[in-house]
Amino acid sequence: MRKLSWLFFLLIFVQTLSVSAQKSSIYTHELKDFNEAVSLFKDNQYASAQIIFDKVKSETKNEELKSDCAYYNATCAIRLNHPNADDLMERFVSDYPTSAKSNQAFIEVAHYYFDQGNYPQALQWFQKVDENQLSYADRDKFNFQKGYAFFSSKNKKEATTYLNKVVNSKEYGSQAKYYLGFMAYEGDDYKEATKYFDEVSGEEKYKEKLSYYQADMNFKLGNFQKAIELGEKAMAKSNASEKSELNKIIGESYFNLKKYDQAIPYLAAYKGKKGKWNNTDFYQLGYAYYKQNDFENAISQFNKIVRGKDFVAQNAYYHLGESYLNLDKKQEALNAFKNASEMAFDSAIQEDASLNYAKLSYELGNSYQSVPAVLLGFIKKYPNNSSRSVIEKLLIDSYISSKNYKEALALLEKNKSGENKLAYQKVTFYRGLELYVDRDYQEAAKMFKKSIDGQIDAEFTARATFWKGETDYVADDYKNALLSYKQFSGMPRAASTPEYKNSNYNMAYAYFKLKEYDQAATHFQAQIDKVKDDKVRLNDSYLRLGDCQFVTSKYWPAMDAYNKVIEFKGLDADYAFYQKAICYGFVSKNDRKIEDLNSFLQLYPKSNLKDDAMYELANTYVATGKQDLALKTYDRLINEFKNGSYTAKAVLRQGLVYYNSDKNTEALVKFKKVAADFPKTPEALEAVSTARLIYVDGGRVDEYATWVRTLDFVAVTDVDLDNDTYESALKQFEQNNNKQAISGFSAYISSFPRGIHSLKANFYLAQAYFSEGQKDKSVPNYEYVIKEPRSEFTEQSLARLSQVFLDNNEKAKAIPVLTRLENEADFPQNKIFAQSNLMKCYYDKKDYANSVVYADKVLNNPKTDENVKSDAQIIIARSAVQTGDEVKARSGYARLLTIAKGELAAEALYYDAYFKNKDGKFEASNVAVQKLAKNYSAYRYFGAKGLILMAKNFYGLKDSFQATYILDNVIQNFTDFPDVVSEAQTELDRINAEESKTNSSISK
Secondary structure, eight states, rough: HHHHHHHHHHHHHHHHHHHHHHHHHHHHHHHHHHHHHHHHHHHTTTHHHHHHHHHHHHOOOOHHHHHHHHHHHHHHHHTTTOOOOHHHHHHHHHHTTTOOOHHHHHHHHHHHHHTTHHHHHHHHHHHTTOOGOOOOOHHHHHHHHHHHHHHHTTOOHHHHHHTTTTOOOOOHHHHHHHHHHHHHTTTOOOOHHHHHHHTTTTTHHHHHHHHHHHHHHHTTOOHHHHHHHHHHHHHTTHHHHHHHHHHHHHHHHHHHHOHHHHHOOOOHOOBBBBTEEEEEEEEHHHHHHHTTTTTTHHHHTTOOOOOOOSHHHHHHHHHHHHHHHHOOOHHHHHHHHHHHTOOOOHHHHHHHHHHHHHHHHHHOOOSSSOHHHHHHHHHHHHHTTTHHHHHHHHHHHHHHHOOHHHHHHHHHHHHOOOHHHHHEEEEHHOOOHHHHTTOHHHHHHHHHHHHHHHOOSHHHHHHHHHHHHHHHHHHHHHHHHHHHHHHHHHHHTGGGGTGGGHHHHHHHHHHHHTTHHHHHHHHHHHHHHHHOOOHHHHHHHHHHHHHHHHHTTTTTHHHHHHHHHHHTOOOTHHHHHHHHHHHHTTOHHHHHHHHHHHHHHOOOOOOOTTHHHHHHHHHHHHHTTTTHHHHHHHHHHHHTTTTTTHHHHHHHHHHHHHHHOHHHHHHHHHHHHHHHSTTEEEEEEEEHHHHHHHHHTTTTTHHHHHTTTTTTTTOOOOOOHHHHHHHHHHHHTTTHHHHHHHHHHHHHHHHHHOTTTHHHHHHHHHHHHHHHHHHHHOOOOOOOEEEESSOOTTHHHHHHHHHHHHHTTTHHHHHHHHHHHHHHHHHHHHHHHHHHEEEHHHHEEEEEEEEEHHHHHHHTTTTTTTTHHHHHHHHOOOHHHTTTTTHHHHHHHHHHHHHHHHHHHHHHHHHHHHHHHHTTTTHHHHHHHHHHHOOOOOOOHHHHHHHHHHHHHHTTTTTTHHHHHHHHHHHHOOOTTTTHHHHHHHHEEEEHHOOOOOBTOOOO
16 A cells, blocks of 8 residues: 555656656747847847747746846837837836836837937937936936937926036036037026036037137127137138038128128128028128128118018118119119108118108109108108208299199198298199199189289299180180180280290180181281291181181182191191182182082092082082082982981972972972971971972962871971971070070970971970080980981081980990991081090990090091090000000000100000010119109009009019018008009019018018
């Protein structure tokens, strides 16, 4: 039994020994793999090591070995930059909190990232380290690296704490002192910085950097000469970035020592912060050039100071203005001084800049505000300035020279002191001329009256009296116009005025309009005798002299005058030739009259008087018994002028010729044609009346009655009542009793809508409404007249009806009426009126092709008034701009520039500048804009657009200050023109975007 027991225990022992040996073998194998992985780890073969660590960790049951594998695995992941590396290390610490390697893991990871230069990542791991577990040997390295990591993260407070812990370290002390010194330097604590830098200055590796910092510190401490010496010393051993900063330090030190010539090369070599200069950089270099009288280079730098709003900018803008003045660039100087005058950082600079701005505004003109306002503003702000008296003299003269009469007048109305009375008289006169040119005659008359009332300068009193007469004349007040002309002629100073030359001409026309023809003839003759060089007025004076003598039955003298017009072969030669022919009839020389009328038709085939000549020729043939020639001439007239004003008369006259020749059958054909084709006209009524005589004489009364009943304008039974009703209304109309006439004609039309006199009644009713100012009520009656066959009332009805539609801005209705007026008018004035208004209507409808067609017609008509020609030129030019026809736009505005006045002249001058800018002729464009500012400042819209052009010109000339400053002012001062402000803002944004590439003071 005991033997059995022993064997049992022996068996158990052998088995146990066998299991233990197996376990030992497995562990030994795992340890071998682990050691191999560690060996690979130490050889930096992290990927291979990591595979084995993973294998050992997954196979072993030894917790300590697992812990080590997890530690190495995470460490390999960090060194391999695996994205989950941090998580692996965190998991290691979490899974094995009691591992001795936990704190070491944090330290090693932190050191690894530090060595890689990844200081933010290193700092994260330094923060996890338990500093109390660190050995003395590890502590200095930890403190320095953690301190430097804080330093690189701009955490100066924490960096200072840790670096101060190693200032006495043999290994890290020098580095710690250097960085502590650098942080003191950056914090402008130069005393502290100097202390640390001095402690490491003996070490070679810091010498290069310390020279740079010491130069900068001495500069900032005001030790400029020392800064220059240290900067020069550091220059050779510095990199490109440091050399740029050293150039700035040395250059600015020389600048502060007023050694500008030595400062320039260093300031110019500075590269700026991140490749950009700020406004101070530009100012210093610009001022250095300025002090060397190198104004071109000074301007080049100053004008890069864009949008500056500080003491430096004010100084720069002032000296920019001075530089421009030295180069005689006055417009540019004006803008610079204006900018400096609007800043209050230095009151002395502000006052002097304001004075220069005021003087230049007077000299050049000013698009931003009126020159008088600038001058008055200076006097008010600086009443004790030594130049006050000079500015006051300029102020008086500026009212005239600036031609901004509207704003000047507003200022003078508020300041009617005795010393301003002369200026007030001149300004009211010139403002009156402006209004007259703009056709605001009523307001112009008020201005001339104010100027006359001034009675300060006899010459201006005389001129204002003359132009007061002109406003009366255009208002059809010929009596008062004549009175003003006579007063003017009798004034002592009248003879020295430009108006005096044509005073006889103006008086002659006033007499002519008043039908005082003998007096008119006397003054036309006086004009002819005194003024020979004005060919247009000379020709017209002969023509009107002839008319005066014609009207007063002095036919031979009339023919002499007409002969002069014919000899000139100019304007109205056809009219003179025609009138001369008519004169021969009145002196019983019908053969010569016939000869001249036939000659007229050959010489002037396109004359507006062609139908008049044919009609008169046919009538003269009748008077001389040449019936066949008369009938042929009437036929020619009817065929060539089917809707002419003489057509109905010609057919009637043919009927009368036949009637007087006892050819009643032919006569009735003609009379019936008149009644059928031209009902309700006076000719139709005469035709019916003469036809009645033929029927009665032939005993064919029933036939007459049958025929008459077919005519809706003849009511045989109501003839007397018809005539009486019409005659009653007409009598009131002829006595200018328009209200009674309106009542009478309305009653007639209501009672006899198709009466004998319905055509005349409708016309005169429309005229009465028009005279009473009830123009809209006249429309149906004028429309009635123009719908009927051509009559003596058609042309005037077309003219009046189109005027009503134009006044009501009903252009769609006006166009067809104007078209008819153009085609049917006998009077040249009506044709011009139709063509000029069709031109404007089509332009307003954006039908530019038709607007140009009519503009050309207006320009080609020699009788067109100069103001209307200006309108035509502007229509051509504007239409060309709208349709992109630049060639035509250029020529149109160029021609307009030679004849336009007032606002049209401002527009033409703007486009002159516009096209020069487009051609790259920036300086020439600026000259045009300056002229616009000086002579047409009252027209603010074009002044503002001109300023935008000027800004573009300056930018083209590489003067960014002028460009941006002008655009800023446009945006601020012209808010009443949103399109201009928008254009200015777009241009400013473009320039700022471009300038921000080189100037750090500008943000995109």
